Amino acid sequence: MSRKFNARGYRTVALSGKDSEEKRQEAFERLAMEETDATQEMQPLDYIFSRDILNEGVDIVEVNQVIMLRPTQSPIVFIQQLGRGLRKAPGKEYVVILDFIGNYNNNFMIPVALSGDRSYNADVIRKYVISGNSTIPGASTVHFDEISKDKIFKSIDKIKGMKTLIKESYVSLKNRLGRVPLLYDFYENQEIDPLVIIREYKTYDAFMVAMEQDKYKNVLNEQEKLTLEYLSKTVLSGVRPDELVILSQLLHRDHIAVADFIKEYQNTYGIEISTSRVKEAVQVLQGHFVSKEAEYQKYCQIDILENDPAGMIKRLQSYTERLTHIPFYTQVEDIIKVGIARYKEKYLPGIKSEDPFVLYEKYSRRDVSLLMNCGKDLSSIMYGMKRIENDVFIFITYHKEESQDEKNYVDGKPDYADAFEDNLIFKWDSQIGKGLDSSYMKDVLGADRKHLFVKKSDAETSFYYMGQFDVLEARNAQKEDNRGRMQPITKVTMKMHHAVREDLLRYLQSHITA
Incomplete structure (x- = not known):
């Protein structure tokens, strides 16, 4: 490749594991060199061609183009290769990535590389793809078109090993x-x-x-x-x-x-x-x-x-x-x-001194038990609603695309019409059989602090902390149980203390699930 490029007027070198550290360092310096700094003994380079040796441990911030000519099945190696061009440098306005061999087959690696998240959690990756523009720090933006999103989501579903x-x-x-x-x-x-x-x-x-x-x-x-x-x-x-x-x-x-x-x-x-x-x-x-x-x-x-x-x-x-x-x-x-x-x-x-939870971070029920000083892990009994002293916790699995008042059951489970109307108002159905006068609802309404936790689907074990809320309205209603009998429920309108962040709301309301 180096010979072919040189024949077309580009200045390139090829490096391999056989080359000395001195030769490699000289090549790195030439790649970073400005034209104005060229001498008769040392000319700038347009490209370095390598195999494996530049995956890690090399930091040339001036790199503004990465060409991928060999496939990798490794997200780690892909991130390292992509990362060669992602560093900021004076006069560097963008980086071009040319993928000629289909690393996009493992294209869940792209949001992993760009987001900096190393959990490989499918929910986190999906959320990033949907709302990447508003979650990257600084002035950077990322936009995935619909075709790219579709391919990445399909790739995410195949993450294994x-x-x-x-x-x-x-x-x-x-x-x-x-x-x-x-x-x-x-x-x-x-x-x-x-x-x-x-x-x-x-x-x-x-x-x-x-x-x-x-x-x-x-x-x-x-x-x-x-x-x-x-x-x-x-x-x-x-x-x-x-x-x-x-x-x-x-x-x-x-x-x-x-x-x-x-x-x-x-x-x-x-x-x-x-x-x-x-x-x-x-x-x-x-x-x-x-x-x-x-x-x-x-x-x-x-x-x-x-x-x-x-x-x-x-x-x-x-x-x-x-x-x-x-x-x-x-x-x-x-x-x-x-x-x-x-x-x-x-x-x-x-962290706010009065609240041990951070807005929009993810917490398991076990984490809630720890942060509320419960003394033991209460996660096995912390479903739907849990009152702990003067705090009440509402846990929601958000499936807005299925939640409709006229539906009673979806896949054999009660279908509650739980949904955000906008980024301040949340509508919640109590558990079946829990009317306004029930001890269950008294626990909810009587708590000094009311907290909402939401996860996208049952495939996830952790919930996004949406913050504290006040109850604007709570009224009696009825819902049919799985035996066809009408049972009392309470329909609650909540108002969040903080407007829910747009990127998270957009993700929760999307039809992408595990």
Whole structure:
């Protein structure tokens, strides 16, 4: 290719793994060179042709054209290739991507590459394609025409082999760093989301055994593995930092005064927390944050700390001994670093002191249990509506294309006419059998704070937090149950405290589902 281009008057070179670092560096400098800087000894280049070696670890910000001449089945490699041209530089107004060999067959990789999201979550990718223009930071815009959208949506539906994607990301990062990466390395280098790794493998240790096999077998004992499994499951996501800060402090000292902890927490995060909230965080770290007795019997053995009557959080001796084992210490510290980094980037900027939830972020029912200091995981009983002290939570699966008052059942499930009329007004049907005078509706209407969570379809496990709302109207109505009997329901008109963001509303109202 280089010879063909040179014959047509272009200035090009071909690089391979056989070329020295000096030759490669000279080629990079020539590619970035301005015509005015040319000398007799060194002329600018129009193109560099390469195979594999420029996928990663090369940063030439001036690149404004990428030509793809070989197919890749790897989203990671595709992102790296595309990323060669996405950096901003003085005088660089655009980048041209010429794909001659059909990488668009895996075209879900395009929104993944452009959005920066590394969760590979189908819902997140669909939302980005529908509303990309309003979700890219800065002055950038992305527009997908209808044909492109259709092809990408079909490609998204075929996403599979997450472990293959994880392994590709691991090999890529390991080669780039020259060492085995930790979870925080994946986060810091914008590789695949550490939460994706944990969802597939439960712990970093199990992930390492899968990647490196015998080299990492039996590095940890069973109690260490159990502790890391619980912490990965419970605090790695960083939805709040309470437990992470306690763990961080207990890495270096054997006790923490609760009063000092509260003061340091406020100084660091600007949020006042109560003694009872600290107590809840301690209970979480004692293995209590589970939904079943069998889980508690399993995780109560993690033996990390205790909260004594004198207002001290004390590290248990068995945990102190485990921390002397370097592989265990390293993995605990790694979980803490990822969790705190995620909290600072994803949640802290949008946190309001009176509300632990960030508008339009996604939360699972388990997250809601944690953030509301429930003491245990209530997700198994948190369906439709849940009242927790002075807060009520409404969970909606949004299927506007099916929701019609005259319909009673869709695919055997009650069809509730739940829909946004606009970005402020939401219409909601109570559960069948729950009239205006029911204790169910009294819980809704009597709560001081009312929160709405919405997900696009049942394929998703997490909900977008739409914010708090007030009830404008609640009236009795009837709906036929699955036995043909008329039952009371309550039709509720809500008004959101904040107008729902247009891109999210557009996505929810679209007919694209999993």
